Amino acid sequence: MLLTEKKYVEWHENDTSHLARWLSASDHPAPRRIVIVDDKTTADEAYRLACAGTSMLYRGDFHNARQLLQAITRRIERTENNSAKRKSRKAANKAKNSTESDSKTLPNLFHQQRQMTAQRSRILSRLLLELDANYVSSLRRAPDMSNACLAAFGPLDKENQSCVLSFRDLQGALGAAGWREKGVVIKALGLSIYPHYGVFAPTRHEYVPLLLDAPLPKAFDVAYDIGTGTGLLAIILAKRGIKQIIATDVNPRALTCAQDNFERQGLAHIQLQQADLFPTDAPLANLIVCNPPWLPAKPTSPLEYSVYDANSAMLKGFLQGTKSHLAQQGEIWLILSDLAEHLQLRSRDELLGWIADAGLTVKYRLDTQPKHGRSQDKSDPLYTARSSEITSLWCLQSV
Template sequence: MSQAEKPYVQWQDEQTPRKALWLSESNYAAPTHIVPVDDQTTADQAYRLACEGNSLLWRGDFHNALQLMQAMARRINRAEQRKLSKAAKSAKQLPAENTTPSVFHQQRQAQAQRARTLGRLLLELDAGYISGLRRAPDLSAACEAAFGVLDEPCLMSLRDLQGALGAAQWRQKGVPIAGLDLPIFPHYGVFAPTRHEYVSLMQDAPLPAKHDVAFDIGTGTGLLAIILAKRGVGQVVATDSNPRALTCAEDNFARVGLSEIQLQEADVFPTEQPLANFIVCNPPWLPAKPSSSLELAVYDHKSRMLRGFLQGVCAHLAPQGEVWLILSDLAEHLQLRTREQLLAWFVEAKLEVKYRLDTQPKHGRSQDSTDPLYAARSSEVTSLWCLTPA
């Protein structure tokens, strides 16, 4: 990004004009109303100021800022709970088929509003992500890994900073994967396989008789490509459209000594590759509009990736090739897609179902009856669809 394109924030600090680079992972506009806050500011005051649209520039102790954000989050939770239980009550009075999408959209709106409100608590950092706040830890390594090198002062939300610090921990400790004898190390901004019921499907599905070449489309951390290579597939080509995912997958391949897996930044399919004996894809599962680049792994606007994958896959398959599509039916329970629609897309793409393996997720949210989407989540089934050219 050129100097002219970079977003800067200007504000007055006790009559002194200040300027800093604006860093926002969610692409929020640079703040215009900045109010200084510190250890004397109460959570109620901070919450009210943020709800009124002010950005709060923290000047106190670093740990107190974290506590203030938690206290603001509790206030948001209470307000959300009140709204959601009201929505759920009125939803119960409507026929079931009219209810869930609206609860889903309301929940997403609430999450976006929550992110915006919490994102108004800001920190000023010097070049190299150095914080002058009391008790501030060393933020440089985590921030550089997440956002790149910084050679000038910046303003960023504490929420984004927390995301970077959390990601640094995952990157260091790894995420254990049931059924795989090694952890996977997610990077910031890359889909983290924290619910990984589909791993057992990938391990149980019988490999096609010929399995010299396989593609893993939308590889994320590289998890599925690693499973394929460990199952004995000779040549694995993994793609992703997210450059952070490619760096992350490369890191994971190197950690398990599978550096020969090829990686390509691509919109769905790799180019200049031989035809594949089978092609695996675990696309974003929900057809909805992502609100930031961080959501591109979860939400697939108008099912663009899923449909593009299905439409194009036969052209990349060798004769007798197979497609392994990993998809949960959560979108169906939320009435964002129907089973008939999915089956019609298979037919349009000239694919037929050879077999399907199913599993039920056991992650926390599927068992949390207070979750407004509990009815959908508790009935969710994750499937591996084995498809072949018709």
Template structure:
């Protein structure tokens, strides 16, 4: 079995940040989960700064290197979030007022035509929020030693997220929070009720908090032979675990993300699974026997990812989905099947049509054998305050059996 031991998948290159503090020049390694470039403007701040002043600096594109109490930095982040929320609410109210005015004009457009624009505006707002909150920075000595008052021990979580660090470094407070949160996910695990197990996500690997598709995989009739199965884009390895539970003799799980491969292997080891092989490849495994079953839960929304973690959600131009469909036939054994796990949220958002999906399936020489559907159970599908509630509440997740 392959166990990928590499680290630092999110650090594209060794970038450094330089700043002047007092009369001293400083230089440190720059770390960014989203691969943002090192900030160009930095000011030193501490507990004396007000939230309003920090918000003004963040909006002006200035990053702030924190020299105060650790817990006061957490409070500052929360205060910045409240100010961003208020600004976003004012924008929403302004847009609603304009919509009422447009409703009385001939230029008014239908709600369905507005959905793609609303989706992209919502993504832009999320990106802007992330950048603003990411402007509060922390500096670390070698081995992620954080020398702030009341700071917790963070070196283990940072090493798991970013790899070994034998020099000083700087990252955003939000990225540190992400690493600490990921460490808790990894320790406690995410319960999978349908299997009575837990899976343990690693940093940079999408946690399977939405699990309605697991029951679909358990309910789907198995193909005639259960010798070989592929799990394409394995992530935490959850789909491969389901296949093992259902009796497949040999399972080959693939992913390009080294963090995902390490995570999946960890989960297989925890469960004592010895019949799953891992390959770091794009889509289909190499030097593998034909598959009786190919399973894939690709990113559901055709949009450009803005960070490595978003590759689990967004698939620019549906490239992975189309690549999977076009290549599946040549990797299937006789009477083999493809189980495609896919939400129709993109259709409700008018980002992709059902006709396009069916066309891609037919162009790949595949046909739909059957489809199993389930309704969403996640919180956003019930949240009427969500700007995309109309689409989310109508969402259906399906297992498409193709042959």
């Protein structure tokens, strides 16, 4: 049997050695140190073990396991409040008051916050559970989770091979199944979009009215939606009367999800291609839309590829490639927030430079201000940046 550390996990229980498939949504390596815990394990004990890098395989009652995870979360929050958050606030004050270190402090705060989130995720991921080959849990009072797991992780390829995953990843799969069932209401469009597991969910969609308001180019026979995700932008274009739309994404889950949403809207004629940026064998486009990941930073897990764009590679690649795919007098609608600018991760001049280097010019820009929860949270160390954020539709054209 070929065993790779990433895919299998081993532990000792009742003097027997056990082996199971290892599943991790964040590509965390399989845990090496596993102890068995149950309903008698206290939250303090579990928190201490998790912080020390020991993973805990839960045997007992499902709801107790969930409560244990909540109790660990509260302990992490307490620690964060007592240490890291205080540091962040200090740095935030420094950023407000100082002039000379501004350029260093905000990016530092942002990276500190990401590190804190990653550390929290590592600790919380140490509470594990075992599911059988059909994703059934033997924990008392465990709900039926098989469909949610099947949608998230696919079928287990080995007969009778159980799997081990973190309780946190299981909650992610259950949450995604909930979104997929109830959908995200897009008020401005009067419809719901149904995100799948691992696909960018447009819970924040303040840019939709911009895409409805922007005047269509003179000719609008063919459009591309680059990085389609759930298919939301392609659906908007179809509703605006564009006949041939080709949507691409690198993520195969996005293509299945977009297809599902197109069919739900009676728009199954929208074409889909798995591609890095632009479609192949497609006619030149009158309109190319793209809502790339907004923050130039390295994704640390597959689920982050929709939010973070290392070195702005996708954004720059998109801008560089548009000209050779655009029909005469065609337009590009780039959806981008300026949060990266407020966090000093990218400057406006840099963005304008990339646009100019790609042989493009700005025809007009439509702006909106997001009103989501985090932009109103004054206790967030990044509040000044988040509360100033503007989301724009940049209409670009060839020089």
